[in-house]
Amino acid sequence: MDVASNLLAGFENALGPQTFLLALVGVTVGTMVGVLPGLGPASTMALLLPLTLHFDPVDAFVLFAGIYYGGMYGGSTTAILLNVPGETSSVPTTLEGHPMALRGRGGQALATAAIGSFVAGTISTVAISFLAPAMASVAKSIQPAEYFAIVVLAFVTVSALIGDSVVRGLASLSVGLSIGLIGIDPLTGQARYTFDVPQLYDGLRLVSIAVGLFAISEALSVASRLRERRARVATIEGRVRMSRSDVSRSWRPWLRGTALGLPIGALPAGGAEIPTFLSYSVERRLARRPGRTDEFGNGAIEGVAGPEAANNAAFSGVLVPLLTLGIPTSATAGVMLVAFQMYNIQPGPQLFENEPLLVWTLLASLYIGNVMLLALNLPLVRVWVKLLALPTAILTALILVFAILGVYSETGDVFEIGVAVTFGVLGLLMRRSGFPVAPLIVGALLGPMLESHFRRAIALSGGDTLVFVTRPISATILAIAALSLLAPMVLRRISGYSPVDQD
Amino acid sequence: MEAQPSPPGDTPWLDALAAVGVLAVGLTVLVGSRDIPDVQATGVGPRVFPQIVGVLTTTTGCVLLGQALRKVIASRRQRRRDPQPRRASTSTWRAVLVLLAAIVGYAAMLGPVGYWQATTVFYVVVSRVLGSRRLLRDAVIGLSVGLAVYVVFDQLLGVALPDGLIRWDL
Numbered sequence: 001m002d003v004a005s006n007l008l009a010g011f012e013n014a015l016g017p018q019t020f021l022l023a024l025v026g027v028t029v030g031t032m033v034g035v036l037p038g039l040g041p042a043s044t045m046a047l048l049l050p051l052t053l054h055f056d057p058v059d060a061f062v063l064f065a066g067i068y069y070g071g072m073y074g075g076s077t078t079a080i081l082l083n084v085p086g087e088t089s090s091v092p093t094t095l096e097g098h099p100m101a102l103r104g105r106g107g108q109a110l111a112t113a114a115i116g117s118f119v120a121g122t123i124s125t126v127a128i129s130f131l132a133p134a135m136a137s138v139a140k141s142i143q144p145a146e147y148f149a150i151v152v153l154a155f156v157t158v159s160a161l162i163g164d165s166v167v168r169g170l171a172s173l174s175v176g177l178s179i180g181l182i183g184i185d186p187l188t189g190q191a192r193y194t195f196d197v198p199q200l201y202d203g204l205r206l207v208s209i210a211v212g213l214f215a216i217s218e219a220l221s222v223a224s225r226l227r228e229r230r231a232r233v234a235t236i237e238g239r240v241r242m243s244r245s246d247v248s249r250s251w252r253p254w255l256r257g258t259a260l261g262l263p264i265g266a267l268p269a270g271g272a273e274i275p276t277f278l279s280y281s282v283e284r285r286l287a288r289r290p291g292r293t294d295e296f297g298n299g300a301i302e303g304v305a306g307p308e309a310a311n312n313a314a315f316s317g318v319l320v321p322l323l324t325l326g327i328p329t330s331a332t333a334g335v336m337l338v339a340f341q342m343y344n345i346q347p348g349p350q351l352f353e354n355e356p357l358l359v360w361t362l363l364a365s366l367y368i369g370n371v372m373l374l375a376l377n378l379p380l381v382r383v384w385v386k387l388l389a390l391p392t393a394i395l396t397a398l399i400l401v402f403a404i405l406g407v408y409s410e411t412g413d414v415f416e417i418g419v420a421v422t423f424g425v426l427g428l429l430m431r432r433s434g435f436p437v438a439p440l441i442v443g444a445l446l447g448p449m450l451e452s453h454f455r456r457a458i459a460l461s462g463g464d465t466l467v468f469v470t471r472p473i474s475a476t477i478l479a480i481a482a483l484s485l486l487a488p489m490v491l492r493r494i495s496g497y498s499p500v501d502q503d
Numbered sequence: 504m505e506a507q508p509s510p511p512g513d514t515p516w517l518d519a520l521a522a523v524g525v526l527a528v529g530l531t532v533l534v535g536s537r538d539i540p541d542v543q544a545t546g547v548g549p550r551v552f553p554q555i556v557g558v559l560t561t562t563t564g565c566v567l568l569g570q571a572l573r574k575v576i577a578s579r580r581q582r583r584r585d586p587q588p589r590r591a592s593t594s595t596w597r598a599v600l601v602l603l604a605a606i607v608g609y610a611a612m613l614g615p616v617g618y619w620q621a622t623t624v625f626y627v628v629v630s631r632v633l634g635s636r637r638l639l640r641d642a643v644i645g646l647s648v649g650l651a652v653y654v655v656f657d658q659l660l661g662v663a664l665p666d667g668l669i670r671w672d673l
Contacts, residue, residue, distance in 0.1 A: 167566050171525045174560035178532045181556060185549040192549060193535050216606075219629075223598040226634055393633035397626050397641075398648065404609065405652060409664070417610040421603065428599070433521040451552040458547050465547075 003129055010360030013058065015368070022059050023365050026066020027372045033067065034074020035384045039399055040087065041071030042332040042441075043214035046207045047406030049339055057343040058358050062365040064336060069121070069369050071332075072315055073377055076113045076308055077384055080106060089273050089311050092280035096296065096303030103299050110381055111242045112250045112301055113308040114374055119251075120258040120309035121370035124316035127262055129363055132352070135324040139349035142325075144457040145467050149477035151450045154327050156481040159439040166485060168435045176443025177450075179204060186448075187455060199415045206338045208407050209444060210331070212420035213437050215403035217427025222396045224428070241378070250305035253283050257309030265317025279310035316366065323347050323359060327446070331438040334445045515578050519571035526564030533557035601632050618657070618664035622649030 013019065033044045045064050052060035072087075079090040080097035093113065100109040142150075159169030182193045183203030194200040242250065260282070261275040283306040287294040296303055321327045326348035328334040340347050345355055352359055377384075407420045430437060461467035469475045536557055541548035609625040616624075626645030627638065635641055657664045 167563060167570065171521075171560075171563040171567055174556065174563050175525060175528050177556045178528050178560055181532065181553050188549050190539060190549045192539055192553060193532070220599050220602060223602045223633060224594045224596060226595045226598055391635065393630045393635035394641075394644065396633055397629040397635075398644075400606070400629055401622055401626055401648060401652075404606070405656075408610075408613065409656060412665075414610045414613065417606070421606055421610075425603070429517070429521060429524075433517050435521065447556070454552060455547045 003133065006356060006360045007129055007364060009357065010362070010364035011368075013357060013361040013364070015364075019059050019062050019361070019365070020368070022055075022063045023066045023368055024372060026063040027070045027369050027376060028066075030067035030070020030072075031074040031077075031373070031377060031380075031384060032070075032387065034071035035077050035387060036074075036395060036399070039215055039218075039403075040075075040332075041068050042335050043210050043403070044071070045332070045335045045339065046210035047215075047402060049207055049335075049342060049406075049410075051409075052339070053342065057345065058361050060339065060343070061336075061358065061362050062369075064339060065362060065366050066369045066372070068332060068336070069312075069315065069366070069373055072311060073114065073117060073373050074384070076117070076311070077110065077377075077381060078388070080109045080113065080304070081385060082388070089276045089307075089314065091273075092276050092307035093304055093311075095280065096300050098299075099297070100299035100301065100304065105299055105301075108242050108246050108301060109299075109304050111378065112246065112305045114377055115242070116250065116254040116257065116305045116309040117312040118370050118374040119254045120261060120312040121316060121373075122367065123258050124262050124313045125363060125367045125370065128266075128316055128320055131266065132320055132324055132359075132363075135320060136349050136352045139324050142349070143471075144453045144460060145471050145474045146477065147325075148450065148453040148457055149468060149474035149481070150325065151327060151446055151453065153477050153481040153484065154321070154329055155439070155443065155446070155450075156484045158329060158442050159436075160485050165434065168433075169439050172430070172435050172437065173439035173443040176440035176445075177447040179209070179440070179444040180447025183448075187452070199413060203448075204419060204444070205410075205416060206335065206441075206445065207410065208416045208419040209423050210335060210441065211403045211407050212423025213427040213430075213441065215399055216420055216424025217431065219396050219400045219403075220424055220428045221431060222392060246301055249301050253279070253302045253306035254309040256282060257306040257311075258313040261310035261313025261315075262317045265314030266320040267317075275310040275314045276307040279306035282306065312370075319366075323351055323362075324349060326351075326449075328442060331441040334441050337445060515571060515574040519568065519575060522564055522567035522571045524564075525567055526561060529557055529560030529562070529564045532560055598632055602629065605629055605632065614665050617666050619646070619649035619653040622652070 029044065030041060033039045033041065039047075044067055048063070048067075052063060055063070075085065075087050075090045076093050076097070079085045079093040080101050083094050083098040085091045085094050097109045097113070100106060155173055159173040160166045180203070182200055184191050184194070184201050191201065257275075257279045260279050264275045264278075280303055283300075283302040284296045287296055287300060287302055294300070318329055318333050321329055322333045322336060324347075326337065326346060328337045337347065345351070345358065403420070404417055407416045408414070410416075427437065429435075430440075457467055458465055464470070467474075468478060532553055536550055536553040539548075539550045539553065541550045605625060605628045609621055612621040612624070623642065623645040626648065627641045630641040630645075631638070653664055657666075
């Protein structure tokens with residue numbers, strides 16, 4: 001079958017010594033970065049972009065894929081041990097994982113997270129191998145008008161379904177779109193919002209924005225909280241493994257989590273939070289059935305197994321719209337998109353035809369990355385925990401040095417440091433006032449794409465601006481987008497995720 | 504770990520400031536769009552999308568401002584009814600400002616002084632601001648990291664980093 005032979009070719013490529021080594025490095029760096037405060041997969045990839053230009057594109061993406069998954073795993077570790085979620089999608093893990101750690105069951109929590117992620121990742125990668133080419137062939141017949149509608153849907157869901165407040169998400173998105181306007185308009189050569197500053201002619205660089213918003217703002221945030229006491233790190237007593245009863249309680253949540261995570265993550269709609277929260281609610285409700293042990297609230301292993309599997313499956317799912325449509329639905333996916341563009345590769349329907357080896361190697365290395373994560377992290381978890389014990393001052397100062405290095409090294413222009421600092425301050429203020437960061441990045445990245453589809457669609461229709469509502473498919477998608485603005489209220493009731501503030 | 508937004512509603516004045524910020528961006532976009540000539544002969548020119556974005560941003564800014572002002576009024580009313588001693592804020596904003604100044608200084612020094620030299624100083628300053636009291640240890644770390652990066656990037660990878668006053672050659 002076509003998929004199988006392609007996948008085999010991908011595996012063959014991915015197992016070459018240099019590529020394999022890079023996968024290993026990626027997974028390790030990713031976990032480390034996921035565990036440490038301040039950097040996450042998105043900003044780490046952004047920092048490494050200038051470096052990886054020297055690499056073969058396939059190798060670079062294998063590295064990024066490793067960082068992507070490693071970061072997710074590192075986030076679960078801090079969720080369980082520190083009660084600090086690495087990303088919003090790790091919040092359910094803190095709910096049951098941390099109590100488990102406090103009761104001395106931290107090893108089991110980590111084990112179920114790792115194995116569950118592996119199971120979910122394996123199933124997802126296989127599923128994606130079939131799903132993605134199919135979607136790509138459908139995607140080939142998509143017209144600019146439909147593309148526009150899909151991007152609008154992605155925007156709406158990223159803004160409305162993440163975080164606590166729809167208005168804040170939209171505000172973040174709007175600011176991101178505004179930032180995306182800066183630069184020379186490709187269709188007419190007209191300079192927009194460049195204020196006669198030459199460095200702005202090509203728009204703001206993503207590396208500076210991402211590093212500023214994540215790394216620098218984290219450093220500033222640490223500086224603003226010096227008087228607060230550090231979170232207690234739960235120690236891992238006993239071995240990091242699971243008993244038979246643990247496994248028998250975990251495997252069904254693993255599968256259920258995967259089933260929730262993959263389809264929802266694969267939609268061109270926002271990310272991994274919903275599946276993980278849904279999985280948590282589902283597992284909690286199922287644990288209340290008669291004859292089952294219900295430890296929810298005190299450290300129920302099902303509450304870690306399900307959400308972690310869902311998290312990994314959703315992560316894999318996010319790659320589907322990225323590769324087949326070129327639409328990133330999370331900040332991390334956004335950075336990957338930029339990485340593709342820097343190699344002059346445009347993800348989208350054509351990708352599977354034009355660069356088959358790249359795509360299949362990427363998918364193969366995802367699978368290999370999953371295996372590596374499992375093999376590495378179960379024994380290495382104690383090392384990561386020791387890292388966390390390093391003094392904050394050292395960690396944060398180092399992060400700052402590397403952040404500035406990453407921003408500066410590509411152009412050697414101090415201007416970029418200025419941009420990064422500005423976004424650092426912005427990021428700090430955003431955190432303090434509860435504004436989600438992902439919509440801003442997605443808006444800044446996709447704004448130009450949205451505009452070009454918009455203009456092309458209207459040009460194709462001969463100047464008819466209503467083309468988006470007269471064409472049935474785009475009209476349907478836009479209607480779904482409009483409904484999605486209301487969906488948060490509905491979904492919150494279902495999944496039981498209650499934010500502090502409602503609007 | 505990546506940024507976790509804190510729940511809105513903790514600091515009403517900051518929310519108002521943020522709303523004003525969003526509004527300012529929106530108005531800048533709208534006002535700036537007037538300077539963009541609508542050059543395209545057919546279809547949609549380069550001015551339309553900025554105007555749409557400007558309207559969207561300004562609108563959300565207004566809504567946010569309305570929400571924030573309502574919260575400010577509500578919290579003032581609550582404080583008048585139930586006066587509690589204001590908890591001293593634990594935030595150390597001065598450290599933030601010093602850190603910002605350090606970064607700006609670092610950026611300025613990179614060219615004239617050189618990468619590894621500036622990095623050493625920067626690292627020591629930042630560690631101190633963040634609470635470290637072990638000057639010698641930090642100086643050693645800063646110097647090692649700065650030199651290591653300089654050697655790897657400038658010499659091995661060919662990515663130029665400023666040499667400044669002292670140049671090392673492998």
